[in-house]
Amino acid sequence: MRDPVIQVEGLRCSYGDFEAVRGVDFEVARGELFGLLGTNGAGKTTTLEAVEGLRRTSGGVVRVLGADPLADRRAIRPRIGIMLQDSGFPADLTVAEMVAFWRETSSRTSDADAAIEALDLGHRRDVRIKQLSGGERRRLDLLLATLGGPEVLFLDEPTTGLDPESRLRVWEVVRGLLANGTTIVLTTHYLEEAEALAERIAIMHRGRIAVAGRVADVLARQPARIGFDVPAGFDVGVLPMLSGDVVHEPSGRVEVRTAELQRDLGDLLDWARADGRVLTGLRANHASLDDVFHAVRADGKAVSR
Known part of the structure; x- marks a missing residue:
């Protein structure tokens, strides 16, 4: 594999006596979009949280940009972007205020106005977050996750609630990030989305990876x-x-x-x-x-x- 920036070896995660992730291995190369998919209850979200540095593991090794994403969070966090399923941003801030606040907390330089326009939120910049539609909030989530151009970007269900036109707009933004060298890990329930965007995928089932490989190769097996x-x-x-x-x-x-x-x-x-x-x-x-x-x-x- 060319220059892996994410390495996961023997990952295990437990909730009490229940082992949700049971020995997961995968790598993500620099500049690729890797789709991490899973059947219901497969352990996909737990795996993603461990790689993002948001959850302690029970075993195994996780490296992002050569470091432990949890133990070395202070060094890693400025270099990555995370789009969660539910961001929980302050409801009374406007779009412009939220972007300005987020920009001040980030060490990455960014063009906030260009980012707002890229995700078709320019006409909503003075609207409070609580007044945005579900799809507009998802676009705001993506805007904040990508502000300043992170080296590694985690997208957790990025187009949930979006209409088809907005979904295509998000796909264009994602493809633009890839063209600029961003490494992306995507989770989605929209399988056509993973098929359209991912270079390689892994499908989890019952805590393990059941299928992994290049999308074309995985499809050719059926x-x-x-x-x-x-x-x-x-x-x-x-x-x-x-x-x-x-x-x-x-x-x-x-x-x-x-x-x-x-x-x-x-x-x-x-x-x-x-x-x-x-x-x-x-x-x-x-x-x-x-x-x-x-x-x-x-x-x-x-x-x-």
Whole structure:
């Protein structure tokens, strides 16, 4: 791995007798966006808090920028940005007042006005935080976390509550930070967000990492899908020989799950053309992270690394 700035080895975290994180290992390279995902109760948030220096660990080693994020917090904190799920900022301050206050507490120089405009809050600068919409508060959270350009940025559910247009605006900001060399750790429940932004991901399940790797490689481990509608009484036996599994659903839809998407799709289209058939509702797509999550839940243990 190129110049890792985050290193996690054998991380363990417990709540009394319950071990929430059970030996987690991963690294994050300088300048990449790493997606840390997880099924419900997987230990993802606990892991993130340990890496951010907000929680004591029960075992293992965590290093951020070469230092312990908890023990060396005074040295590390000025170099990182953290966007929490719930910031809890003073409700009676205006956007401009909150940004000015935050800027005064930071050792990083920043252009507050440019930051406000970048996240489309210029027209709300004199509005009190308690009067902002949920989406506007999330954009303010991101603004403060990124003020001054931190070397490492932790984004915990950054687009929760945002409309599609605002979500795309946040994605643009994140991509701009990456282009400037910021290292980013992202957690999100929006799997399409991780798929669109992350270079590598790790998916946690029951306190361990179940799947990890480059996004393209992780998706390639799951079968692609071809689907189309058929009339009542259709006999799937007339279909051409395909390498994938053919499932005739009660709804009247046929789905082919295959590791050879191009070959099976080509054979299917050739057959339909020769037989004079129109495949209505035809869709063909590679696996998504949602498919990977379903596989992790169904398997119940680490499935690939």
